[in-house]
Amino acid sequence: MRLASVADLGALVRTARLQLGLTQQRFADLAGVGRRFVSELESGKPTLEAARVLRCCAAAGIDIFAELRAQ
Numbered sequence: 001m002r003l004a005s006v007a008d009l010g011a012l013v014r015t016a017r018l019q020l021g022l023t024q025q026r027f028a029d030l031a032g033v034g035r036r037f038v039s040e041l042e043s044g045k046p047t048l049e050a051a052r053v054l055r056c057c058a059a060a061g062i063d064i065f066a067e068l069r070a071q
Contacts, residue, residue: 007044009053014042016060031059 003009017027017038024042028035033052041048041056057064 005044006046010042010044012062013056013060016062020060027059031056
């Protein structure tokens with residue numbers, strides 16, 4: 001899935017969390033972040049700490065890939 005915005009990533013995390021049957025608090029506990037952080041991520045806040053975002057993605061079972069575009 002190609003993400004066009006931070007909001008897209010947040011929506012994907014929310015979808016994964018709900019599929020796992022987890023509340024924001026339980027998910028936050030598993031990811032090692034606060035519930036407010038999860039809420040802000042799911043809302044698409046663009047200024048979140050990247051390391052925590054990646055921990056949330058890992059906890060949600062989301063793999064992140066990056067590659068250079070062909071020029």
